[in-house]
Amino acid sequence: MERIKKIFGGIELTWKKLIIFAIIAGAYTAIMAMLPIAKDTSFADITISFEVWILFGILIIMNSKSANDSALKCFAFFLISQPLVYLIQDVINHSNLFLTYYRFWIIWTICTIPMGFIGYFMKKDKWWGLVILTPMLIFLGFHYSGFLGQTIYNFPYHLLSTLFCIITLLLYPICIFSNKKVKVAGTIISAFIILTMSIIALFNNTTYNTVVLTNNGEAGAVFDNTYTVYLEDSSYGDVSIKYDDGLEDYLIEAKFKKTGKTNLILEDSNGNKEIYEIDIKNNDFDINKKEPNKESSQWKTENVKITVKEDSINKTSATIVIDDKNENPVSWGMNFAIQKAGDNDKWVDIITKERITWIEIAMQPNDNGITEMQLDWSELYGELSSGTYRIVKYSGLSTIFSEPFEIK
Numbered sequence: 001m002e003r004i005k006k007i008f009g010g011i012e013l014t015w016k017k018l019i020i021f022a023i024i025a026g027a028y029t030a031i032m033a034m035l036p037i038a039k040d041t042s043f044a045d046i047t048i049s050f051e052v053w054i055l056f057g058i059l060i061i062m063n064s065k066s067a068n069d070s071a072l073k074c075f076a077f078f079l080i081s082q083p084l085v086y087l088i089q090d091v092i093n094h095s096n097l098f099l100t101y102y103r104f105w106i107i108w109t110i111c112t113i114p115m116g117f118i119g120y121f122m123k124k125d126k127w128w129g130l131v132i133l134t135p136m137l138i139f140l141g142f143h144y145s146g147f148l149g150q151t152i153y154n155f156p157y158h159l160l161s162t163l164f165c166i167i168t169l170l171l172y173p174i175c176i177f178s179n180k181k182v183k184v185a186g187t188i189i190s191a192f193i194i195l196t197m198s199i200i201a202l203f204n205n206t207t208y209n210t211v212v213l214t215n216n217g218e219a220g221a222v223f224d225n226t227y228t229v230y231l232e233d234s235s236y237g238d239v240s241i242k243y244d245d246g247l248e249d250y251l252i253e254a255k256f257k258k259t260g261k262t263n264l265i266l267e268d269s270n271g272n273k274e275i276y277e278i279d280i281k282n283n284d285f286d287i288n289k290k291e292p293n294k295e296s297s298q299w300k301t302e303n304v305k306i307t308v309k310e311d312s313i314n315k316t317s318a319t320i321v322i323d324d325k326n327e328n329p330v331s332w333g334m335n336f337a338i339q340k341a342g343d344n345d346k347w348v349d350i351i352t353k354e355r356i357t358w359i360e361i362a363m364q365p366n367d368n369g370i371t372e373m374q375l376d377w378s379e380l381y382g383e384l385s386s387g388t389y390r391i392v393k394y395s396g397l398s399t400i401f402s403e404p405f406e407i408k
């Protein structure tokens with residue numbers, strides 16, 4: 001234990017040593033990010049989470065000579081190591097990670113100046129030193145809970161990171177403080193955090209969180225925030241469209257609850273669907289666009305019938321039932337028009353009272369392809385006079401007419 005405690009304050013941390021330390025940390029992280037065998041393991045967690053970097057920061061703080069020295073060395077360490085993580089990958093993989101992501105990480109790097117300055121006062125071995133440490137312990141506790149959940153979800157993945165968090169949570173108050181009361185209080189706080197986060201991880205449904213599609217990515221999907229996305233079998237988890245500030249584009253995030261195969265359905269505002277077969281594995285997945293059988297899967301207007309419920313008809317509203325017999329029924333927007341039967345069996349468009357903005361809601365059909373919609377045309381047309389009418393609905397470039405109905 002004495003050898004371990006020496007690391008927390010017994011090292012002569014010169015600037016030369018700090019720079020070498022930063023270069024090694026940055027290079028190692030870049031290698032772990034590129035190494036296929038390390039993907040989704042504890043060895044690659046340093047590339048996406050903070051638990052190891054918290055240790056690096058505390059070691060620098062504890063081996064600094066003053067608050068100013070601590071602030072400057074923390075800043076210099078992260079100013080060297082973090083860009084290296086991206087630049088090494090960019091050189092080897094011919095990517096553009098530095099310009100894409102570092103503009104956000106530079107904010108964290110700047111924050112290390114006040115963090116390093118304030119953190120130095122943990123060395124004073126006072127109660128307020130424990131107050132400074134506690135937020136870091138809580139932050140580390142959330143990392144522990146996440147890793148424990150992933151380990152439970154797919155044992156033994158992230159087991160080393162889980163153990164690392166437990167060890168460092170207990171180690172920090174013991175090695176940072178000499179005051180026995182502060183040390184005991186800190187250890188109790190760490191133990192409480194471990195217990196609480198363990199309960200959260202055990203009773204929380206662990207999910208595998210990942211990005212499954214990017215706009216104009218390798219899978220050929222094209223979408224934005226006007227699209228809807230969902231899993232055919234929702235028991236596998238949830239998917240949603242998000243805008244990524246780093247990529248400056250849209251992507252689809254998934255929170256998978258279990259492994260297996262299902263379909264991911266991407267639907268535009270006109271109800272046109274693209275289906276992707278997705279095979280969910282432990283911390284991995286395969287996704288491929290499902291090519292429709294053009295003879296059986298092509299959406300056709302002749303397979304759609306719209307009827308008006310007789311008992312719902314009045315001069316300002318009615319309920320329609322859309323029966324879509326296509327293999328992949330589409331969703332329907334709220335927009336519609338009305339035509340009136342004129343002379344010589346001609347249908348005439350009714351002139352609207354005023355221009356309205358339609359609510360952008362897509363009504364989903366049920367399992368039988370049935371969509372029921374309540375239409376209110378009081379603002380659009382006012383009260384309709386007696387006569388024969390039909391509803392006009394739109395799907396993409398197609399126009400579909402309802403069965404005629406009477407208003408008396």
